[in-house]
Amino acid sequence: MNNSDQDFDILISGAGFTGLTLASALAFSFGKTLKIGLVGSNPEQYSEKQRKRAFAIAASSAKMLDVLGLWKKLKAYTQPVYKIEITDSALEAGVRPVLLTYNNTLQNGTPASFIVPAQKIAESLLDNISSLSTVEFLPHKTCSDLSFSSNNVSVEFDCGARVTTSLLLCAEGRDSNLRKRAGIGIINYNHKQTGIVTNIAHEEPHDGTAIQHFLPAGPFASLPLPGGKRSAITWSENDERASLILEMQDRDFLEEVDKRMGGKLGAVSLDGPRSGFSLKTQLVTKFVIPRFALVGDSAHSVHPIAGQGLNLAFRDIAVLCECISDGKRIGLDVADLTILKRYERWRRFDATCYTNGFVGLNLLFSNNSHLFRTVRQIGLTLVNKLPDLKSSLVREASGTNGRVPKLMSGISP
């Protein structure tokens, strides 16, 4: 605890999925020892489009939600992904032969990932936050300015009010304003692609199979939603084509979807609004400065090609909680720079690998060159023939490879 006229020990700016999860994890890990503030509009205030999205939750992220006491209720609304199919063909190919099939389960038989409707995650997080006495939620405020002193950070809200906090955590997402205010630069890569998101209903059951069609313009993924005959579509197109597609009449739009599905799940119909967002990969030059740390998309924004965005944010959260916990156990102040630096060292390597890896993967697949297709087909066929490599890829995507933070191994930090 810090001095008495301090408003918060930790202030979180951004109450989206990352911010809400961060507040839940901190409150769970530190209980009454930390006074937490959470600022920003929450997913309940999001548009219908945003709430209709679905997230791929990796097994390690599910484990963390379980430790936080959220997964038990959430599980009923999730669709486990048992299998992943990958195809690689030209848009006009019609039938898309399966090039690679993964058994998407870990060695103990549990699924490596789950598809969860965004709405359900939001409800469960908001429910949890409102029950926590150590978290003060300021949902209608925005952090507009900040100034650092040796003892704390003073934050000004858009309404003009000021609070102080020992540590400021930024979970504002990819285009964070606070990150700019803190003077932290970014390295970015514009894919010149737009992500198109929608939900569909289909005739044939998906059987818990996620399908990734690699098409010359960009990957097209159908992710199985609960219920068996609905799927979420995440699809990348180059910017010009995407704006045309997004403007289309429903009938024409559906035709475009159908063409890409290649008849995989039978006749399809639209089951939700469509939305588009520009795809950018970016990574910050620093994760932390004294009394300030970036978490989730505000630190690293990745191509949705592997559905890892929220999972990387969850990993940030788990690691940060563990670094703070270890620091507190040796009596350090919650904002001690050595705690923040350890968080940065632990996360930066991982985040750099992912951001660059997905850029490479996207470049490798998003083209119509015969040479690249041959290389991909040899590569994917090889992967298909090597069960060890396959299961290691599944482990990597599930977040159970490498040094796993405690919250993601199912224990409290």
Next chain:
Amino acid sequence: MYLDHTGILKMYKSNIKLIPSTNIDDREVKHFSSQADGWWDPSGFFRPLHQINPLRLRYIRDQSVRHFNIEISSLNPLKGLTCLDIGCGGGLTSEPLTRMGAVVTAIDPSEENIATARAHALNSGLDIDYRIETAEQLTETGIYYDLVLCLEVVEHVPDQSKLVKTVAKLVRPGGIVIMSTINRTLKSYALAIIGAEYILRWLPIGTHRWNKFLRPYELQTFMNQAGLDQFSLTGIVYDPLQCSWSLSGNTDVNYMVSVVRTDTTN
């Protein structure tokens, strides 16, 4: 690699008050005093000390927990222990020890250091008994402590054996003393003097006098003569690739020792 927190050889403040003592080096005290404002700046002059602090704190906690047989899982494992921090500087160790539950008395001969430490503790809402005092003066009160820390101090005093004897008087029988310093080896000359001062410029040239460094067996001899026993020794090494410090069996440069006062008389 090694680190230390000795002051820069720049202009001395002329108004520094020194308390009379036979076993402190005025020049050293003035160095620290002239940098007193910078103690809590993690990227400033005492940066290496901030970096190494978690490691030292973990060592102190683990040694105490083992010796006093305490449950480690608690957030304040040192609860109820009385602790003396000799040469506390700006309070970089005193504050975490207090948060861990110890009742801390912290002394430093520099008025500036104690002023910085007091102001910071007030801001952190921590109750620490800071005093402008030397270890020798404190022995006159007859008070002793469960845990006595003497970190990066012994290489800065004129009579090292005498300091160890003084420290021994301040720990209760059955209590422990933890000291840290730098080994006197060819490697410490290369890394601590040539590397850190002349090449990396982590510290100003002339910060350390190599001949004041102590070999672990020399320190052990002083300690045994003072009635401190059951020597436990660990090295501290710097990994330049990870930019991080870790505990190690290698004591060639920086090392920490912990000893128990075994005699029962005062």
